[in-house]
Amino acid sequence: MLPADGTYPTGTARWEKRNLAQEIPVWDPDVCIQCGKCSMVCPHGVIRIKVYDPVYLRMGARDEHTLKAFLEAEAYEGPSLFEEELMLERYELHHHLTHGTESFPEALTFFPEPTTFHLGPGGYLNHIRKAKEAVDIPVIASLNGASVGGWTDFAIQIERAGANALELNVYYIPTDTELTAAEVEQTYVNILKAVTSAVTIPVAIKLSPFFSNMAHMAKRLDEAGTNALVLFNRFYQPGIDLETLEVQPHVLLSTPQALRLPLTWIGILYGRINADLAATGGIHDAQDALKMLMVGANVTMLCSVLFRQGIDQIRVIEHGMREWMEAHEYESVRQMQGSMSQKHCHDPSAFERAQYMRAITTHRPV
Numbered sequence: 451m452l453p454a455d456g457t458y459p460t461g462t463a464r465w466e467k468r469n470l471a472q473e474i475p476v477w478d479p480d481v482c483i484q485c486g487k488c489s490m491v492c493p494h495g496v497i498r499i500k501v502y503d504p505v506y507l508r509m510g511a512r513d514e515h516t517l518k519a520f521l522e523a524e525a526y527e528g529p530s531l532f533e534e535e536l537m538l539e540r541y542e543l544h545h546h547l548t549h550g551t552e553s554f555p556e557a558l559t560f561f562p563e564p565t566t567f568h569l570g571p572g573g574y575l576n577h578i579r580k581a582k583e584a585v586d587i588p589v590i591a592s593l594n595g596a597s598v599g600g601w602t603d604f605a606i607q608i609e610r611a612g613a614n615a616l617e618l619n620v621y622y623i624p625t626d627t628e629l630t631a632a633e634v635e636q637t638y639v640n641i642l643k644a645v646t647s648a649v650t651i652p653v654a655i656k657l658s659p660f661f662s663n664m665a666h667m668a669k670r671l672d673e674a675g676t677n678a679l680v681l682f683n684r685f686y687q688p689g690i691d692l693e694t695l696e697v698q699p700h701v702l703l704s705t706p707q708a709l710r711l712p713l714t715w716i717g718i719l720y721g722r723i724n725a726d727l728a729a730t731g732g733i734h735d736a737q738d739a740l741k742m743l744m745v746g747a748n749v750t751m752l753c754s755v756l757f758r759q760g761i762d763q764i765r766v767i768e769h770g771m772r773e774w775m776e777a778h779e780y781e782s783v784r785q786m787q788g789s790m791s792q793k794h795c796h797d798p799s800a801f802e803r804a805q806y807m808r809a810i811t812t813h814r815p816v
Contacts, residue, residue, distance in 0.1 A: 525615075526581060527591075528581060575611045590616070592617040594619040601641065601644065605649050606648050609650065616645070620655060642671060655680065678726035681715055682715070687700075708731040708732030719746070721746070728748065744790040746791040
């Protein structure tokens with residue numbers, strides 16, 4: 451009988467010792483579709499499930515070997531939190547997990563509270579805290595957006611969560627035909643100033659290369675207070691499925707050919723601005739990282755190569771760099787940094803045009 455107040459105690463299956471189960475259920479990953487129903491219908495709570503925030507799965511933080519591999523890097527930058535997630539909290543997953551579970555007295559106890567798998571701001575802050583506990587290297591947070599929005603308040607929370615630095619990943623494609631280049635540039639400056647005025651940790655800004663004068667834009671952001679420029683952001687243009695006639699999003703991992711653009715601009719900007727320069731895109735082996743350092747990069751960032759070959763590739767690249775430096779008698783990274791830059795070039799524009807003409811005139815078809 452139910453108590454008079456209508457409540458029903460949970461966890462009562464642990465008192466049943468009647469040996470009702472003739473077989474012990476075993477999870478078969480080959481046929482499991484991860485619907486979670488098995489945990490609800492099991493009368494003795496033998497089957498339990500766990501829900502993980504996708505950011506933890508992408509990081510691989512549960513694997514001890516993965517964490518040790520991360521320690522080979524100088525810093526870890528987490529996945530970006532999108533501006534849209536700051537404006538809209540996500541409750542849909544919680545609704546679908548708990549819908550109808552009142553039919554089983556114990557069902558609700560099989561699921562964690564929403565805060566433990568929240569995919570929005572709360573989960574992101576928790577991810578920063580867990581990453582700080584897991585590794586000794588600096589942890590860099592990342593915010594992805596296109597307007598000032600609510601970045602300022604959340605940047606403060608990120609700093610309080612323990613992040614060592616913050617990257618502003620500005621993914622902005624202006625399409626208004628009345629919007630001027632000056633107004634577009636001012637949007638970047640406004641975002642940067644709003645965040646740097648609110649936090650004390652270093653702030654970097656990740657840019658696309660699509661400015662009328664990239665050198666001038668870099669100078670403006672340097673003067674606005676950025677600690678580093680991350681060059682460059684890659685726009686993932688969607689494709690078209692000719693069978694369904696639908697627009698399809700595509701994530702194309704970078705190739706070594708993507709190296710040339712940041713290589714060129716870091717070489718131009720080195721020594722002309724005070725902010726550090728971080729290279730991202732096209733860095734797949736030790737030679738790529740060395741080239742970036744030689745043109746003046748303070749940081750070389752890895753992503754696509756880790757997706758393709760695993761996090762152990764960090765160790766492989768570092769070992770290759772050490773071997774090359776020893777063979778060429780370099781005692782430190784500082785010794786080579788900027789040695790191939792255009793710092794002492796009087797007219798980088800003329801130099802770049804000369805290289806273009808040289809490439810065109812000397813090319814011979816195979």
